[in-house]
Amino acid sequence: MNNEKRIIDAWRTNAEAWVDAIVHQGIRAPGTHSREAILDAINAHAKPPARILDAGCGEGWLVGVLANAGFDVTGVDACHALIDYGRQKVRARFEVGDLANLKPLALGMFDLIVCNFSLFGEASVRRFVQSVPSLLDERGTCIIQTLHPLAFFGPGNYRSQWREGTWAGLPGHFSDPAPWYFRTLSDWAALFRDAGCRIVEIRESGAEPGRVETIVFVIEAG
Numbered sequence: 624m625n626n627e628k629r630i631i632d633a634w635r636t637n638a639e640a641w642v643d644a645i646v647h648q649g650i651r652a653p654g655t656h657s658r659e660a661i662l663d664a665i666n667a668h669a670k671p672p673a674r675i676l677d678a679g680c681g682e683g684w685l686v687g688v689l690a691n692a693g694f695d696v697t698g699v700d701a702c703h704a705l706i707d708y709g710r711q712k713v714r715a716r717f718e719v720g721d722l723a724n725l726k727p728l729a730l731g732m733f734d735l736i737v738c739n740f741s742l743f744g745e746a747s748v749r750r751f752v753q754s755v756p757s758l759l760d761e762r763g764t765c766i767i768q769t770l771h772p773l774a775f776f777g778p779g780n781y782r783s784q785w786r787e788g789t790w791a792g793l794p795g796h797f798s799d800p801a802p803w804y805f806r807t808l809s810d811w812a813a814l815f816r817d818a819g820c821r822i823v824e825i826r827e828s829g830a831e832p833g834r835v836e837t838i839v840f841v842i843e844a845g
């Protein structure tokens with residue numbers, strides 16, 4: 624099976640475990656590093672009632688936080704079960720869709736697009752990033768949080784590549800991990816440039832001072 628399809632299948636297979644990890648195991652609880660990192664970045668670049676697209680929103684925790692803060696939020700995810708969960712819990716617009724092909728959803732335009740650990744593929748991520756300018760209003764911003772390259776590239780292995788995935792570190796009963804196309808920093812930058820976007824800010828941080836775990840790219844079209 625192709626890797627892009629395996630990614631989506633893995634999330635569909637593990638939707639229940641993912642909801643449990645978020646809702647009962649607190650992996651996105653207030654104070655957790657990646658939650659605070661993405662919220663800080665969003666709040667630095669948008670004010671309510673800005674229109675926000677949460678691309679790869681999962682079960683909708685971030686949609687809920689942003690909607691409660693007064694933002695006009697739309698969540699999109701490829702996994703029906705996660706979107707169904709979000710619809711039951713959060714008053715916001717939710718759509719099932721593949722980030723690689725958002726056009727059929729006719730989502731409209733946004734002031735901000737956020738991708739919080741939702742970009743895993745090679746061609747699918749390229750297609751999504753290429754669509755970002757068509758989804759952003761003139762002064763719009765796209766914010767992407769992902770694993771920092773330093774956190775996964777071992778010595779002598781720094782090149783963009785597919786890796787077999789792992790659920791290591793996540794609590795609960797996960798199975799069939801998805802592969803992940805890891806990118807070097809220069810390949811992320813080339814991806815944005817080829818889509819007509821430019822990086823306006825990079826944030827690097829970790830749970831402890833001096834430790835880097837995630838990177839947040841802030842990009843704009845044009």
Ligand SMILES: C[S@@+](CC[C@H](N)C(=O)[O-])C[C@H]1O[C@@H](n2cnc3c(N)ncnc32)[C@H](O)[C@@H]1O
Pocket residue numbers: 630631634635651678679680681682684685699700701702705720721722723738739740741742743747
């Ligand atoms: C690690 S979870 C993150 C969910 C959420 N953003 C969060 O912060 O908790 C990754 C999510 O990305 C979604 N996803 C992965 N690839 C996708 C694609 N091509 N199109 C739409 N959703 C995708 C998965 O279904 C899953 O819900």
